[in-house]
Amino acid sequence: MKLVAEMRHDMIGITLLTLLALLTIIQVLLIRSEYIKQFASIRLSQDLANIIHDVRIPQQVAASAVSMILLPDTDPSTVKEMIQAVAHSLSAMQRLLDTALLRVKAGVKPVPVRLTEAFQDICTIHEAACREKSLLWRFYLAPSAKGALLVDANVLIQMLV
Numbered sequence: 001m002k003l004v005a006e007m008r009h010d011m012i013g014i015t016l017l018t019l020l021a022l023l024t025i026i027q028v029l030l031i032r033s034e035y036i037k038q039f040a041s042i043r044l045s046q047d048l049a050n051i052i053h054d055v056r057i058p059q060q061v062a063a064s065a066v067s068m069i070l071l072p073d074t075d076p077s078t079v080k081e082m083i084q085a086v087a088h089s090l091s092a093m094q095r096l097l098d099t100a101l102l103r104v105k106a107g108v109k110p111v112p113v114r115l116t117e118a119f120q121d122i123c124t125i126h127e128a129a130c131r132e133k134s135l136l137w138r139f140y141l142a143p144s145a146k147g148a149l150l151v152d153a154n155v156l157i158q159m160l161v
Contacts, residue, residue, distance in 0.1 A: 089125075
């Protein structure tokens, strides 16, 4: 039979081992927490880089359309369409920024855009540019395509770039 003094040493050893195990678990949890914070920071910076890239496209469209409007030999009949294209481009830029802000703040997925509207905006810009170069540009949208076909704006931009 063990003496009380020997049992006390065993209990102290078991207690110290338990404390050491708890400290190790706490350390692992702290390291995991730091890793999660760093991963979130990296993800946020990647999201911001994507936002900047996505906003550049409608910005370039608006700048190009304004430059074409300012050309001295621009056909006055196309000016209205170009201004409309600029308005659509700025509206798209606003939607992208609003969507990005939601994603950054709350992790919400991007708001889908109507594919038919996106094609119409792109074709309006191409049509005006082709007219300036005396080229014919035709765009026909089948009546069956006017439904609510929604696509992810980020995927659409990636395909167009």
